[in-house]
Amino acid sequence: MKARYIFPLFLFFCFAMLSPLFASGNSVEIWVPIGSFLMVVLIVASVSFSRAYVKSRQYEVYQKYVESGKEIPADLLREPREKIKKTRETYLQNGLINLAVGLGLGLMFHLGNFGNEGLWAVGFIPGFIGIAHLIMYWKTPEKDQDKEMEDSTRNF
Numbered sequence: 001m002k003a004r005y006i007f008p009l010f011l012f013f014c015f016a017m018l019s020p021l022f023a024s025g026n027s028v029e030i031w032v033p034i035g036s037f038l039m040v041v042l043i044v045a046s047v048s049f050s051r052a053y054v055k056s057r058q059y060e061v062y063q064k065y066v067e068s069g070k071e072i073p074a075d076l077l078r079e080p081r082e083k084i085k086k087t088r089e090t091y092l093q094n095g096l097i098n099l100a101v102g103l104g105l106g107l108m109f110h111l112g113n114f115g116n117e118g119l120w121a122v123g124f125i126p127g128f129i130g131i132a133h134l135i136m137y138w139k140t141p142e143k144d145q146d147k148e149m150e151d152s153t154r155n156f
Helices: 003-022 027-068 088-111 117-139 143-154
Strands: none
Touching: 003 027, 088 117
16 A cells, blocks of 8 residues: 555544544534535645655655766656656547446446436436547547657756
């Protein structure tokens, strides 16, 4: 398990263990909104702290390169999001997966006996996301994106 997932999981289990204390008596009306708000705040805080930790570790690596007198490789200077390339194949793959998930959800809620007649429309959400990915697949030109990635890092 990656280290960045440990802190949010720890907070989740702490709140899960303390939830009977919060729900005692008639104070449920107070603690449910407060707890949901605190959970959002804690999730945002944990993501921010984990990103700050990763950045500090990156700067330590940069500092070691500078202290040793070596040049920092271009791959280390790229942002992690830049390393993940959006190619036509990933658009196609994501589009087909989301379209299939939407179709599966729609069929599950339509054919299942869940008591709500309009629940099958939930499948439209991932279905339309899949259609958007397929549109991006058809609109993305087939040029070499590795060269564009190298050009963007040269300006850094």
